[in-house]
Amino acid sequence: MTTLGEQVLARGRTDAEGRLVEADGVLARLHFSCGGEIGSTIAAPELLALVDKALTFGLKLARPFTAVDGQSRITAWVELSPERDADNAIIGCAIAVASWQEEELAAERDAESLRRHHAIHRQLAEATLRLDHRQAILSIATEAADLAEFRARSELAVGTPWTDLVTMEGASHRLPLHWRLLDGSVCTIEGSTRRWTAHLDALGQPEPGSAGFVLTLSADTPLALSNPGAAERDAEGPSFGRDLTPVLRQPVNRIIANAETIRTRLAGPLSEEYSAYAADIATAGQHLLELIDDLTDLEVVESDDFTTAPDRIELADVARRACGILGVRAREKRIVLVPPPEGESQLAIAEFRRVLQILLNLVGNAIRYSPEDSQIWLRLDRIGSRALVTVADQGHGLDAAQQERVFVKFERLGRSGDGGSGLGLYI
């Protein structure tokens, strides 16, 4: 504030989030008339943008700005100076205002303001009805929960004047009146506790209304967010599995498919290196897909309403299936998977799908971290009333500390760079 000196007309201060914590004179007046209060975010939009800029850049600003306070257009000069604490972190912004000029807002031209009003009403309307030239209902569209009843009645009452279905405030005349008298009238609607303002757009030329009307109903207050369905959905929040997985799968699948096309040279001859690159792309894509699956599984397991659907299952069968699914991968590393021998059987109570998933994760790990030319065994056991499946491999064993950590989410035991997510055992 080196240059303003005595010219300052008003001063203020914001906190680091752009909330006005102190203000006097014209600045306070503008803030209040724009609907702000002390402690709330700066209400004049152009000024707020400047304050945001000063706070983000940590730079002093000196700019003209304009604002509208309802009656007049204001042009003023503002100088902003970010304030810092001892650690040089920005804690707020000092505002100094000078050369304040007010200019009466030019009366808007009628046609223009009318058009704008109609646009606003249409935008805010919670119910839109199409009427014929006698103001009789032709159709209704509404999403408002408290107007469901009204919609049902209106649909039954097609062909009758809309005024029959609402209660006009202070109406003593015989209805329907001329549309101009009804435009902007306030009414109540059975089933809704809110007050509604009706706006009629006359259609047709040269006589407005000759082609009917569009009736929009806008409420004085927005419907409270008590809608149970909506609240529940909000509380749940965005979900990776529900929202993202389908979206991610599609492009990743396409990447893999195209990479495979290139790799196999379906579209024509290609040099060896490029084919190899494409193979890399395809592998990486496959991997990405597996990570997505892992994360989706994780979310399912972690959600509060996760339950299993227990069933009588044959563990030997599950183990054999797991070996079958992963057999190809094992053979690539020349690892022999040894499923439980034929005839061995162990019944258990569990959900088939989940047990298979667990075994796939375990055996998959075993394959990944076992040396080549080794064996992996799956054994069935029983201790008391509990059924057991054991997966044993010839890889590095884990020490006690590692065993403790191994089931922790994202635990990789110091491995990195091989593309695992560290989620398998946790799940």
Add this chain to the structure above:
Amino acid sequence: MTMTTPTASPQREREGAESLRDALAAADRALARIGPILGHLLSAPDQSLFSEEILARVRGMFRDLAWQMLLAQAEAAGQTGRGGFAERHGQALAEHFQASPGLLAHVHALALEWQLASRLEAEIGLDPVLSPLVQELIAHDDPQLASTAMASLAAQARFAQTQRRMELPLAELPADLFHVALTAWRGWNGPGGSDALLRAEAKLRERHDESAGRLALLARLAAGLAADDLRPLAIDEAGTALFLTVLAARSGQARERAVMATNARQMPRLSLALRAAGCSQEIIDGAILRLHPDLAPPASAAQISPAQARGLLAQLPGGENS
């Protein structure tokens, strides 16, 4: 040392020929570009947007910006021989700055503004620093207006001085562009900047005061003038600097755009901008005649309303980017 001829294996030879062919192709492409560029430069009149004078000024200002930052960096790092440090890296950092469109447009506009001011001084004897209107404002009854006018006069004198030296003090950059320059500087230094660098940047940020810059002072002076006063829109009254600021403010354009509008090829923009600022056709014609005495004025802009003119200017890409 004796020269040894590398053993010429067929493989080597082939590779050598490849790389030579590539280099030759690149050189050919460069040659192909000579025609259009040279043609443009030759056909453009003196006050062109790309005259040698303009290019030299733009380069000079970028180099000056880079030097100031490098000196601050060397100082923060406690280096001895600061000039040497700036000398070694100045060119590279300046080129880094040039890659920012916002900075480039700003610096280019400053060069054009100064060129215009110098031309008007030569042609109609308009002082590039002290104009009749500014002189009057300094003696104004309103002490605030008078002191702002005084401050802007001092700033304009500084501007003239630095332009003659082809310099641009960091303090004169508007805050947004100052931020852009600091960000570019940080980017040029690479990730994980040293403490010294962070200290230097924090210091520069804290020291920067937009309100003391010439453009801010001119804008404040313009804001203090009555909105229906058309005198600031007469360039021979207001002087180049104030004229450009007022034209930009009242036509809702960035000042850089207003500067561009004074170019001979941009007359439609100028007449639209003047119309948007509320000028009558007579004043518009007068202004164009002052700027381009040898050119025919464009079609009348007075047939559309100032609000329409404003809308037209705002619709153009980059119209409102201040």
